[in-house]
Every structure is written in structure tokens, then in C-alpha cells.
Amino acid sequence: MKKSIADLAKIRQETLRKIQLRDKEDTNCRIVVGMGTCGISAGARPCLSAIVDEVHKRGLSNIQIVQTGCVGMCRLEPMFDVYVGNEKVTYVNMTPEKSRQVVVEHIVNKRVIQEYTIGEVEK
Amino acid sequence: MRDISMHILDLVMNSIHANASFIRITISETSETISLKIEDNGRGMTDETLKQVVDPFFTTRNTRAVGLGIPLLYQNVKNTAGSFNIDSKINQGTIIKALFNKNHIDCIPLGDVKETLLSLIMVEPNVNYIYKHEKDNQQYVLNTKEIKDILAEVPINHIEVINWLKKDLLQYNKDFKIGLYKGGSKWQN
Numbered sequence: 001m002k003k004s005i006a007d008l009a010k011i012r013q014e015t016l017r018k019i020q021l022r023d024k025e026d027t028n029c030r031i032v033v034g035m036g037t038c039g040i041s042a043g044a045r046p047c048l049s050a051i052v053d054e055v056h057k058r059g060l061s062n063i064q065i066v067q068t069g070c071v072g073m074c075r076l077e078p079m080f081d082v083y084v085g086n087e088k089v090t091y092v093n094m095t096p097e098k099s100r101q102v103v104v105e106h107i108v109n110k111r112v113i114q115e116y117t118i119g120e121v122e123k
Numbered sequence: 124m125r126d127i128s129m130h131i132l133d134l135v136m137n138s139i140h141a142n143a144s145f146i147r148i149t150i151s152e153t154s155e156t157i158s159l160k161i162e163d164n165g166r167g168m169t170d171e172t173l174k175q176v177v178d179p180f181f182t183t184r185n186t187r188a189v190g191l192g193i194p195l196l197y198q199n200v201k202n203t204a205g206s207f208n209i210d211s212k213i214n215q216g217t218i219i220k221a222l223f224n225k226n227h228i229d230c231i232p233l234g235d236v237k238e239t240l241l242s243l244i245m246v247e248p249n250v251n252y253i254y255k256h257e258k259d260n261q262q263y264v265l266n267t268k269e270i271k272d273i274l275a276e277v278p279i280n281h282i283e284v285i286n287w288l289k290k291d292l293l294q295y296n297k298d299f300k301i302g303l304y305k306g307g308s309k310w311q312n
Contacts, residue, residue: 014283040129048242
């Protein structure tokens, strides 16, 4: 038990240091994942895990990942919104692989993946 | 829902939307059954609502007709000839109990509860979760409040902490003891 608490305390110290360093950068990004019954049964959880994993792998900071309930478009689940600054893009029919691509392209490279967006799918 | 861990995620989301700040998830496994209990301190339900809660498309939301989460769980429990019970008190909270007969051919698997917990901690870090899993006379307990106390100003859903939780904390068969780990020897999956 002591070992684990010591590990966690160490992570706290390291994370604090990183937070202080990274707070100077400003990614200002929010990802809102649909986690109503429809989203969960369609596969929102693996998509969320993929997002978290990719965000960690890329060392991204200042990214807030939150949930929302059913937004009334169950047929398009799993879906999530990406807010960068004041701009919102809704990605639909997502998979873990597509979710990773969104993190890389949209958040890192600042390029919206049009073919996954609600505007493109609902044409 | 493909497995019980998905139902847990869905039910806990209901608790969160009912403004719960504390949620306890208990899983007890025997050779024949999987028992699930979810308790919250959310706003609770009236007797009238409770009577209709297993009806598909019944909802207290007035924005759109959803309301399939509990009926789907009820159906999956019924498929295994198990039992289902909800108890709720206004402004006190709700307790949901579901018992699956796991040897029944229609019983869905337990699934990846670890991923469900991580998802919950990630998206709703302010809620305090207690997760208890009992199996073969051993029990594992994860209390996020304890972890938050150690982390202090570092949020529990910080990506570094989540990654640590993922790698170390919820590996039942590893030698970690940050939760109140009871039952002596290591968890055997």
C-alpha cells in the first residue's frame, strides 16, 4: 500500500510540474462525447478510450473531455463535438480508429476531417 | 447493450444526470450469479415514476423521447431468469439491484468494468465513486475520494493520472493497494 501511495504522490508532483509548464501553451479544446444510452450501446466508450489514449500519446494538454446525454440523433451515434476556440465541429458514426484520426488531424494539425462531420454524412 | 459493464456506464450516467455526487457500484460474483448494485445520492424518483421505470420510452425528460436504459437492463436480467429491483426516495437517492444467472445461455458477459470506471472518472471527475468487486472470497475496492485526497490540486481526470490508473490501479492481478484492498492475496481473474 505504501508503495502505491508513494507512486501516486510522485505522479502528483510530476503532473503539477507539467501543468505549470504547459499552462503557458493554450490549446483551448473541448471534446463532448455523447454518452446517452444510444451512444453507449453504439460504442461511445471505446471511442472515448481511444481519444484519451491518443491525447496522452501525443502529450496534449488543456484538452477537456466531457460527456453529454442523448442529443436526439441516435442513428448517428457514436458522436462527439470538438470545440476549438469558439468553433464547433460535430463528428458522427465514429469508431475508435476515426476518433484517433480526429485527435491527430483536427486537434494537432488543425484540419477538420470533413468526411466524418455531420454536415457531410447528412447531405 | 453487449455486456454488463455497458449497463453500469449507462446507469451511472443516469445517476449523474440526477445530480448525484456519490455513487457506489458493487459487483458480487459467485459460480452461479453476478449481482450488481448501484447506489447514488441523486434526486431520486417518485413512486409514480418508479412504477413506470421499466417501461420502454418512459422518461422524465421533456426534451425528447428517450428512456431505454433501464428497460434494456431489465430485459437482459429477465433473459437469465434473474431478478431486478429499484428503490428510490426523493432527494435521498436511488438503489438499483440486478441479479444475473451467469450460467444461463442468454446471460451477457460482465465486460470491461475497468474501461467503464475510467470513462466515468474521465468525464465526470467531480463525482466520488466507490467501486467494489467481490469474487471468490476476495474483494477489491476503489475509492476515488482517497485518490483525490492524495492528488490534492491535481485533477483525478488529468491525462497522466488516468493513464496511471489504467496501467496500474485497475490491474486486478498486480500488486497495488491504493484502494482499500481487502481479502489478503492478490486478485485472481
